[in-house]
Amino acid sequence: MPTRKSQKRTTRKAxxxxxxxxxxxxxxxxxxxxxxxxxxxxxxxxRASKAGKLLRMxxxxxxxxxxxxKCHNRLRKTMHDIIxxxxxxxxGARVFNAGNADLLLNFQFNAFCDFATIxxxxxYSTSLDPHSGIAxxxxxxxxxxxxxxxxxxxxxxxxxxxxxxxxxDKQHARQKPGKDTSDSGPLPIDKLxxxxxxxxxxxPPDTGHTWLxxxxxxxxxxxxxxxxEMKNKKMNGMGVIEIKxxxx
Numbered sequence: 001m002p003t004r005k006s007q008k009r010t011t012r013k014a015x016x017x018x019x020x021x022x023x024x025x026x027x028x029x030x031x032x033x034x035x036x037x038x039x040x041x042x043x044x045x046x047r048a049s050k051a052g053k054l055l056r057m058x059x060x061x062x063x064x065x066x067x068x069x070k071c072h073n074r075l076r077k078t079m080h081d082i083i084x085x086x087x088x089x090x091x092g093a094r095v096f097n098a099g100n101a102d103l104l105l106n107f108q109f110n111a112f113c114d115f116a117t118i119x120x121x122x123x124y125s126t127s128l129d130p131h132s133g134i135a136x137x138x139x140x141x142x143x144x145x146x147x148x149x150x151x152x153x154x155x156x157x158x159x160x161x162x163x164x165x166x167x168x169d170k171q172h173a174r175q176k177p178g179k180d181t182s183d184s185g186p187l188p189i190d191k192l193x194x195x196x197x198x199x200x201x202x203x204p205p206d207t208g209h210t211w212l213x214x215x216x217x218x219x220x221x222x223x224x225x226x227x228x229e230m231k232n233k234k235m236n237g238m239g240v241i242e243i244k245x246x247x248x
Contacts, residue, residue, distance in 0.1 A: 040092025048080035051096050051168040058164050058177050059214070065229060066160070066216045066238040067109040078107055079168075096168040097209050101245040104212070108239045115239035118149045118217055126213050126242040128163075133205035135163035135180070135213055137241070139197040144189045151235045154219035156227070159184040160238070161215050163201035165208030178203040186220055186227060213242035 052075040056063065079096065082103050086094035108114050119142075127136040139159065144150070150157060165178035180201035187194060199215075216238030219230045230236070 043092050044083050044094055045080060047095065047169075048076050048083055051079040051083075052076040054166060054168060054171050054177070055164070055212075058166060058179055059162060060181070062160070063109065063238070065218060066236045068111045070111065071109050074111065075107065075109075078104055097245070101210050101243055104240055105243050106239055106241075108237065109216070110234075110237050112234040113237040115215065115217070115237040115241075118235075118237050120147065121241075123147070124215070124241070128211055128213055128242045128244055130165065130203075130208075130211050130244060130246050131205055133165075133178075133203040133207075135201040135203060135211070135242075137161050137199040137213060137215055139194075139199070141193045141196055143191060143193050144187065145191045148189065149235075150189055151219055151230060153221060154189055154230055154235075156186040156188055156220045156222050158186050158218055158220065159197060159199060159215065160218060161199040161201070161213070163203055164212045164214070165203045165210070166212070167209040169209070178207050186222060209246060211242075211244045211246070212240055214238060215241050 052072060055075065056072060082099040082101055083094050083096055085100040085103065086096075086098040088098045089095060119139075123142050124137055124139040127134065127138075129135070137159075142148075144157065148157065160181070160183055162179065162181045167177075171177055180203055182199040182201060184197050184199065201213075203211075216236070218236050221228045221230060
């Protein structure tokens with residue numbers, strides 16, 4: 001009768017043989033008919049991942065303070081939905097430019113905070129003209145202490161806007177899309193009405209395929225003339241407020 005030690009040895013050896021069985025090779029995955037649906041899924045998922053990465057890279061390092069930790073997953077899903085909305089190409093060959101890019105409109109980079117809950121959307125308007133390259137945001141006068149939803153400790157806030165012209169299907173990760181960023185500078189949270197705020201951008205006309213206007217807000221504490229950004233992920237917000245897709 002085998003002892004417990006001999007049974008364990010037998011179990012380990014059997015397990016090691018199972019682990020050593022060869023899996024599906026890369027060549028087999030790329031050529032076997034039974035993996036055709038999987039290959040199609042991988043192609044389109046890869047395009048969605050690349051598109052999301054291109055947008056995050058275009059926004060620059062500062063975007064980290066305005067995003068939640070799972071933003072890249074949500075952005076990839078939205079890009080995937082856009083690619084799947086392409087009705088011109090066969091499954092597996094669908095692309096972003098032939099899809100419904102409007103699905104990206106109102107995308108919130110911080111899932112904890114919809115930008116519309118910070119500032120009423122009726123207070124700002126946009127102008128986006130790819131043929132002139134002009135992309136503007138105008139924010140009407142408002143009273144910060146009354147009209148803003150802000151963290152209790154904050155003394156100031158600032159608007160950060162970015163205009164981007166990009167081709168998600170042809171843009172290479174090392175290439176820089178058309179981009180222009182503006183910053184309102186620190187504004188006090190008080191009971192006085194602000195001046196009208198104009199965030200203006202100029203991009204090369206008639207470039208790219210997809211044009212985006214993105215607006216964010218970041219709260220700060222200013223003490224003795226020194227500004228300290230609040231790293232409160234539940235209050236800083238940023239969203240896509242205007243989008244246009246063009247074919248030239």
